[in-house]
Amino acid sequence: MSKFRNFALAAIIALPSVAFAAEAAKPVSKVAAKDYGLGTPATLDMYKAYLIDVRPDGQGAPVGKGTVKEGEKLFGDQCSSCHGDFGEGVGKFPVLMGGEGTLTRDHPVKTIGSYWPYASTLFDYIDRAMPFPMPKSLTPDQVYSITDWLLNQNNIVKDDFVLTNENIGTIKMPNGNGFYMDDRKVAEKSFWNANACMKNCKPTVAVTAKAISLNDPPKDAKAAAK
Amino acid sequence: MKKPSDSRAPAQVSRRAMLAASTAALGLAGTRAAQAEQKPLTVSEWATQLGRPVDDHAYGVPSKFEAGVIRRRVDWLTATAESSVAFTPLAALEGIITPNGLGFIRDHGGTPDIDPAQHRLVIEGLVEKPLIFTLEDIKRFPRVNRIHFCECAANSAMENNGPQMQAVQYSHGMVHNAMYTGVLLKTLLEAVGLKPNAKYVMPEGGDASGLTRTIPLDKALDDCMIAYNMNGEALHPGHGYPMRLVVPGWQANMWVKWIRRIKVGDEPFMTHEETAKYTSLMKDGRSRMFTWPMDAKSVITSPAPEAPWMSKGQNVISGIAWSGRGTIKQVDVSLDGGKNWVKAQIEGPVLPFSMVRFYVNTDWNGDELLLQSRAHDNTGYVQPTKNMLRAIRGRSFNYHNNGIQTWQVRKIGEVNNVEVS
Numbered sequence: 001m002s003k004f005r006n007f008a009l010a011a012i013i014a015l016p017s018v019a020f021a022a023e024a025a026k027p028v029s030k031v032a033a034k035d036y037g038l039g040t041p042a043t044l045d046m047y048k049a050y051l052i053d054v055r056p057d058g059q060g061a062p063v064g065k066g067t068v069k070e071g072e073k074l075f076g077d078q079c080s081s082c083h084g085d086f087g088e089g090v091g092k093f094p095v096l097m098g099g100e101g102t103l104t105r106d107h108p109v110k111t112i113g114s115y116w117p118y119a120s121t122l123f124d125y126i127d128r129a130m131p132f133p134m135p136k137s138l139t140p141d142q143v144y145s146i147t148d149w150l151l152n153q154n155n156i157v158k159d160d161f162v163l164t165n166e167n168i169g170t171i172k173m174p175n176g177n178g179f180y181m182d183d184r185k186v187a188e189k190s191f192w193n194a195n196a197c198m199k200n201c202k203p204t205v206a207v208t209a210k211a212i213s214l215n216d217p218p219k220d221a222k223a224a225a226k
Numbered sequence: 227m228k229k230p231s232d233s234r235a236p237a238q239v240s241r242r243a244m245l246a247a248s249t250a251a252l253g254l255a256g257t258r259a260a261q262a263e264q265k266p267l268t269v270s271e272w273a274t275q276l277g278r279p280v281d282d283h284a285y286g287v288p289s290k291f292e293a294g295v296i297r298r299r300v301d302w303l304t305a306t307a308e309s310s311v312a313f314t315p316l317a318a319l320e321g322i323i324t325p326n327g328l329g330f331i332r333d334h335g336g337t338p339d340i341d342p343a344q345h346r347l348v349i350e351g352l353v354e355k356p357l358i359f360t361l362e363d364i365k366r367f368p369r370v371n372r373i374h375f376c377e378c379a380a381n382s383a384m385e386n387n388g389p390q391m392q393a394v395q396y397s398h399g400m401v402h403n404a405m406y407t408g409v410l411l412k413t414l415l416e417a418v419g420l421k422p423n424a425k426y427v428m429p430e431g432g433d434a435s436g437l438t439r440t441i442p443l444d445k446a447l448d449d450c451m452i453a454y455n456m457n458g459e460a461l462h463p464g465h466g467y468p469m470r471l472v473v474p475g476w477q478a479n480m481w482v483k484w485i486r487r488i489k490v491g492d493e494p495f496m497t498h499e500e501t502a503k504y505t506s507l508m509k510d511g512r513s514r515m516f517t518w519p520m521d522a523k524s525v526i527t528s529p530a531p532e533a534p535w536m537s538k539g540q541n542v543i544s545g546i547a548w549s550g551r552g553t554i555k556q557v558d559v560s561l562d563g564g565k566n567w568v569k570a571q572i573e574g575p576v577l578p579f580s581m582v583r584f585y586v587n588t589d590w591n592g593d594e595l596l597l598q599s600r601a602h603d604n605t606g607y608v609q610p611t612k613n614m615l616r617a618i619r620g621r622s623f624n625y626h627n628n629g630i631q632t633w634q635v636r637k638i639g640e641v642n643n644v645e646v647s
Contacts, residue, residue, distance in 0.1 A: 031416055038357075038367060039359045041355055047348040051350075056496050108507055108622050129334070129434070136436070182515070182517040191614070192605065200565065208644075208647050210389055211388075
């Protein structure tokens with residue numbers, strides 16, 4: 001099927017290592033425990049209900065599994081009113097599929113398939129924040145199914161792929177290598193400028209653009225609020 | 227008295243906004259009316275009769291003549307009013323402290339009304355002793371007071387592709403500056419004790435969106451706070467009541483509101499808000515991530531499109547500047563679109579990761595001006611032009627637009643959002 005066309009390509013792009021990001025945090029020596037006598041010592045049982053984070057290697061993923069077929073049904077019932085039958089988005093609601101090859105264009109379409117670096121993020125986000133009007137109402141199996149269907153819809157997994165807590169950390173995303181650590185200090189080094197010009201800094205000054213028609217939303221209005 | 231023209235209203239972005247905008251114009255007119263009248267003074271009616279009881283408003287509200295000074299949302303910008311933003315009315319504000327009722331609000335799943343007695347904060351993960359805190363527990367820890375700006379990384383994003391919003395409220399209104407009272411996060415991390423492999427913390431919101439971000443441990447142990455009061459009073463719900471994270475100088479998205487959990491871990495968590503969002507797409511199709519500090523930025527808040535000058539002669543250019551890399555050192559102002567600059571006077575407190583207020587007094591002859599401001603911080607960073615940003619980043623970077631803003635003061639009563647060569 002055509003929606004599957006990029007699977008091979010996606011699969012050979014290696015999962016980016018999160019190790020590069022670890023460089024951002026300098027090693028910090030152990031912070032000694034200091035007893036203020038405040039707070040209630042807690043066993044896992046007491047805060048288990050809050051533990052809903054899933055990280056790229058799958059750590060934190062709840063036991064469960066889901067299928068593309070089941071996901072399609074659930075998405076139709078619980079998500080399509082805002083995100084469209086195929087994840088194409090209704091009105092200003094986010095688009096959840098497509099956009100491959102647009103990242104270098106003027107109006108890039110950033111979706112799960114074209115942009116997101118990790119599949120874990122998709123599970124984690126749906127589980128905590130969707131469906132928008134009723135967050136945290138889905139069971140783990142339901143979230144696995146919907147995640148599976150969205151990955152399939154973005155040509156990342158096959159129609160018969162069963163997504164589980166065991167394999168969610170192994171999914172390779174098409175734009176998995178598309179990110180790098182903040183490099184402003186290097187790439188924008190020229191902005192650190194001890195000799196900022198104060199007098200006669202340019203020969204002429206002309207107005208090149210003006211905010212005029214404000215009744216029309218700018219083309220990137222959606223992006224602007226994110 | 228000169229009637230305010232339509233151009234004084236904030237951007238006409240929807241019918242609702244237009245209605246709100248004309249209210250704003252009226253509000254401003256009230257404060258500007260008297261100067262043109264050439265009559266002998268008379269005794270006002272409010273000098274000959276009693277005013278209202280002292281507790282007429284048990285929680286005070288501004289004068290009815292300031293009714294236009296309100297946060298505003300832009301209808302077409304977002305799909306819902308719950309995942310949206312209400313912007314700070316910067317043109318009406320002075321000094322460096324943003325009143326709590328006017329500081330911008332960016333929610334991802336609406337503003338919850340949390341019962342503080344039921345709220346809990348748990349710190350868990352790579353810790354020696356997981357602890358669950360009540361608000362009362364948090365208030366019993368040693369306290370600090372800090373003044374910090376809080377700027378959304380998407381502030382001015384609508385301006386990335388050219389001048390868009392005919393109001394500083396919309397072009398720059400995703401920033402506020404306030405004094406926070408709370409406990410240093412370091413103190414709480416000492417209370418739970420960290421495992422040797424701890425490298426990151428992940429704050430999580432207790433609202434519908436359950437927003438999460440990764441923060442490196444050195445920042446967490448440096449100056450982050452769990453705040454419960456803002457400008458003296460309890461945080462407002464829209465700012466995270468009963469407690470929020472304060473991450474000085476860094477993207478507002480990391481200042482998790484309604485914080486219910488802090489997980490300590492050894493790898494970044496790669497959450498939705500630091501992968502799908504808050505990453506900057508560069509012109510080569512790859513994206514910067516973890517762009518945490520907000521670069522130095524400034525903007526003239528008056529005059530502005532919604533607050534034009536109404537008279538020639540002596541006028542004050544007033545603006546704000548801030549840097550997420552440290553302290554503002556200098557602000558320059560240009561009247562001619564960046565050809566020549568003068569140093570502005572910084573008036574009031576100058577603090578790390580806080581706004582400063584700057585002024586330039588002018589004797590305006592009524593001719594066109596192209597007003598700009600340019601911030602310098604103590605790391606030597608100088609606020610770039612928008613074109614300097616585009617040359618390096620392209621046009622799809624979305625976040626961290628700190629480019630120099632130009633206001634065209636065209637004539638009495640008219641200021642436009644423009645870009646210059």
